[in-house]
Amino acid sequence: MRKVILWTIAAAFLLGVFETAILSHIQLLSALPDLILILVVYIALYNGTVVGITAGFFSGLIFDFLSMAPMGLHSFTFTVLGFLYGMVYGKYNVRRFFFPLVLGLSATFLKAGIILILHVLFGQSIQIYNLFAVSFWIEVAENALCAPLLFMLFGLFPNAFEIKEL
Template sequence: MKHVILWTAAAAFMLGVFETAILSHFHVLPALPDLIIILVVYIALYNGTTAGLVAGFCSGLIFDFLSLAPFGLHSFMFTVIGFLYGMLYRKYNVRRILFPLFLAFSATLLKAGLLFALRFLFGQGIQVYSMMSLSFWFETAFNTIAAPLLFVLLGLFPSAFEVQEP
């Protein structure tokens, strides 16, 4: 499982840099996709709760360093998401297109709910999504569209992102 976590951390760093350094400069986009959350969902689905927890925590720490969010915010969110989606390990055939669409959609809604709960607990320092804002629904749509593409891309490297059982 160590190599999966190392590859996940490397992929999270590359996706985080891609989001913050490249996609953020496209002023045409009203919101940015959260590619790291899709990575965490993928790792959790194909490796279980333990790998989902560790991958979510490490990916969140990396993204916390790359973003201006409070330190630990993404770590917490991605750890919870990694655990919850890891519970689906070996329960469904997720190699199809519709399942990644649904998972990315639900993960984005879960992320918004977690942010709302954290703001309720910790105050105004945490920015939350407005469920009625256009930018939230654009991010949800971008995540939903990007999920099957990222699932296919990560599926090309099963030895790196999936634990090989003996």
């Protein structure tokens, strides 16, 4: 488990830097895909709730350091998502194109819902998604389209991102 968590932390850092340093400077993108969210979903799906929660917490902590969000916002959000998607562990074959697309789509909506709940609980310091804004729907589409690609990429390294059962 430790090896998967360390690889996840390294991948989350690289994806976070890629997202904030490179993707944020592309003028065509009015919203950015949440690559770390997709990483957490992948790790939770292939390793279960314990690894999903741990990976979600540390990946979110890294993303909190790289972004301007309140400290702990993404950490909490990704931890909850790691738990929820970890509950699906071993139940479905997610190696195809369609299922990762649906997972990327659903994870974005769940993330928006969790952030809305945190906004209600903690007030104005937490920015919520406007479900009627074009930028939100662009992010939903980007996450849905990036999920199958990232799932295939992470699938190339099963020794790093998946715990092998004996």
